[in-house]
Amino acid sequence: MFLTPALKQKLRPWYLRARGLQMPPVAVIYRPLSWLLTSLKTVCSEMGRIMLWTPIFRSQIQGGDGVYLYSGVPQILGPVQVSLGKGCRVSGISTLCGRPGSTLNVGDNVDIGWQNTIACGTHVVLGDNVRLAPRVLLAGYPGHPLDPQARAAGEPERPEQARAIILERDVWLGTGSMVMAGVTIGAGTVVAAGSVVTRDLPPGVLAGGNPARVIRRLEERS
Structure with a gap:
């Protein structure tokens, strides 16, 4: 049915009224x-x-006894080999990916949160009791080479751009934090939300910022 602009204008109040019916x-x-x-x-x-x-x-993985999935099945992309410890909780809205020959080794009682991306360049290790809050990125490789002509040609990153990421036991990464290739984070360290970790962090500290720096030491529980 053809409606003129004038008729549409007249009918609009009735349409808005009908749209609000409940x-x-x-x-x-x-x-x-x-x-x-x-x-x-x-x-x-x-x-x-x-x-x-x-x-x-x-x-698609090795291990995983007692794993609890929520919101579906996590994506596993590429030839990464994934091993999962006992009693882990993994969001289905997360991505595990990697280059040829790469590995992801997850310990016991680990949380992999909503919209996490774990990109394994060589290997990524998550120790026991690690906690990854929502939207965490572990970037073990960049996905593109530095040379602009190679990028334009669609070539992958160079092998030397891919490095390991190690989170020792009891590490907690806050919402939206990123960990770059080649980084090791010591046991019990907490990384504040939105931080970008570009170099190693010692154990037992609170770190934050871009790039992340040690803010203070965390008190040990007696």
Whole structure:
């Protein structure tokens, strides 16, 4: 049906009024419906996790006893070899990738959070009890060479650009933090949200900034 601009202008208030129509929120009706929909969503999610997500993920890795996946299946891209310890929790909205011959070794009781990307240049090691908050990036390789002509030709990074990343046990990386290739972070160190770690950090410190620097030592628990 063809509508002239003048007719559209006349009909617009009626359209806006109709767009705002809704049923009254009668609690005795809609609270049980809300509970029912939430329960169905939870049951379907858990069935998917048990029967699909976890077996699919574990078929692509080594180990992974007791792994808990949430929000689906993590992406595994490239020829990276992944080994997972016991009792880990991994977001399905995360990416594990790597170059030929690269490895990702994850210890026990490790959290890999929402929108994490772990790019393995040679090898990445996550020690026991490591915590990766949302949107963490471990950049073991850059994906492109430094030479502009090689980049324009679509060539991959040079082998010397790919290096290891090691997070020793009990390290905690805050939301949105990045760790660059060649970095080792000592046991128990905490990296503040949004930090960019470009060089090694000692154990037992709080670090932050871009580039990340030691802010203070953390007190040891007695």
